[in-house]
Amino acid sequence: MVYWLVANPYAGNGQKNGEQWLKYLAEAGITEPERCDLLDQSWKHRVAPGDIVMVAGGDGSVNAGAGICLERNATLAVLPSGTANDFARNLALPEDPSALCELIRDNVVQDVDVADFGEGIFLNVAHIGLGALPAKESSGAAKKLLGRFSYGMQALRRVNARRGFRAKIRCDQAFVSGRWLSVAVSNGAFFGGGNEIPQATANDGLLHVIAVKPRPLLQLLFTFFLVQLTGNSPKRTSTLVHLKGERCDIFTSRPKTVAVDGDEAGKTPLHVVCRRHSLRVIGTSVVRTGDAATSQPGLK
Numbered sequence: 001m002v003y004w005l006v007a008n009p010y011a012g013n014g015q016k017n018g019e020q021w022l023k024y025l026a027e028a029g030i031t032e033p034e035r036c037d038l039l040d041q042s043w044k045h046r047v048a049p050g051d052i053v054m055v056a057g058g059d060g061s062v063n064a065g066a067g068i069c070l071e072r073n074a075t076l077a078v079l080p081s082g083t084a085n086d087f088a089r090n091l092a093l094p095e096d097p098s099a100l101c102e103l104i105r106d107n108v109v110q111d112v113d114v115a116d117f118g119e120g121i122f123l124n125v126a127h128i129g130l131g132a133l134p135a136k137e138s139s140g141a142a143k144k145l146l147g148r149f150s151y152g153m154q155a156l157r158r159v160n161a162r163r164g165f166r167a168k169i170r171c172d173q174a175f176v177s178g179r180w181l182s183v184a185v186s187n188g189a190f191f192g193g194g195n196e197i198p199q200a201t202a203n204d205g206l207l208h209v210i211a212v213k214p215r216p217l218l219q220l221l222f223t224f225f226l227v228q229l230t231g232n233s234p235k236r237t238s239t240l241v242h243l244k245g246e247r248c249d250i251f252t253s254r255p256k257t258v259a260v261d262g263d264e265a266g267k268t269p270l271h272v273v274c275r276r277h278s279l280r281v282i283g284t285s286v287v288r289t290g291d292a293a294t295s296q297p298g299l300k
Contacts, residue, residue: 001050003033003104004043004074006065008057008081018056021079021097025054028101038064049073052104052282056081059124059261062088066114066123066279077104077282086190086261087123090202091283104282111277112202112286115187118271122260123202123279125191128250128268129165130182130212164214166253167268171209172245184210185248185272189289198242199290205276209243248272 005025007018018035025033033054036043038061047053047068055065056079069076079100080088091110094100115122164179184191186209188202200208248271255267 001052002048003030004047004051004053005033005035006053006055006057006061006068007035007037008039008055008061008064018079018081020081021054021056021101024097024101025104027098028105030101030105041068044068044072047072047074050075052077052107054079054104059086060263063121063123063261067121070114070121070279075107075109075280075282086125087188087202089190090123090188090287091281092285092287093283103284108282108284109280110203110283110286112279112281113187113205114275114278115185115207116273116275117258117260117265119266120260121275122187122265124188124261125184125186125197126261126265126270126272127185127259128167128183128252128256128270129180165256167211167256168251169209169211169241169243170249171207171243172247174243174245176211176241176243179214180211181214182210182212183250185250185270186210187274189287196289201286201288203277203286205274206244206246207248207272207274209241209245209248211241211243213239213241246274246276 003025005018005021022033025031034043034046038057049072051072051074053065053069053072053074054077055062057065058081061081062076062078066076068074078085078088078091078093080093090112094103112123115126117126164181166177166179167183168177169175169183184197185207186197186200187207189197189200191197197208197210200206250268250270252268258265258268258270
């Protein structure tokens with residue numbers, strides 16, 4: 001088994017490129033890992049089944065590493081070094097770097113889902129509409145003041161400039177149609193730097209669709225904070241719809257930009273399929289948010 005240390009020199013605002021992990025890896029007994037980066041992937045054909053690909057970076061880097069692991073039947077290990085690190089939150093990874101490297105050494109693995117949208121994969125969330133604003137647009141000051149709420153607040157600041165868009169959403173047997181401010185298709189339980197998708201896990205075999213309707217700003221703010229503070233979708237609301245299913249199809253009246261974990265990834269229509277338990281990752285458990293039931297919730 002070979003350990004691959006994959007760095008992204010642009011992760012974490014350019015301050016971290018994997019160097020800081022070498023000490024902790026060596027202390028755990030992982031010495032002289034194969035070092036490579038995501039800018040030149042000529043090395044990936046040498047990755048063998050069962051190897052461990054350790055990705056030092058944020059969610060974009062982890063997505064790229066996951067694609068390599070799926071292609072080569074390797075195991076993904078996340079070394080959080082970026083700005084959002086939402087996928088790492090799904091795995092409840094130790095904050096202590098030494099403990100994390102020991103976990104990698106012991107090869108403690110979980111099987112998690114991957115969302116396949118035809119043009120690629122994602123581990124966290126795809127956005128259409130207002131939510132397509134990348135998390136990196138949240139200012140440093142806003143992040144310090146609002147913490148994990150800054151991503152949602154950054155989007156809500158622009159509500160008055162958006163009238164929404166028309167879309168039809170099908171999630172397995174459920175179907176809704178109307179005008180929306182934002183539609184999010186989630187594979188995991190977190191997005192935007194720690195905001196929770198209600199009642200979700202990264203290994204439930206389901207996509208979670210959160211569709212937000214155009215509403216007055218105060219109503220949107222109330223719903224947003226209610227969801228984030230309770231970890232559950234409101235039982236009765238005219239503001240959002242929460243659907244679950246193995247497949248999701250979204251059709252818009254006009255082409256809309258699709259953002260995958262903050263990066264533009266094409267235009268609508270969007271077709272996403274959940275590939276259940278298809279990726280092996282290092283982790284002791286998979287986080288569950290709220291009451292992670294698998295039944296299709298009622299439309300709101």
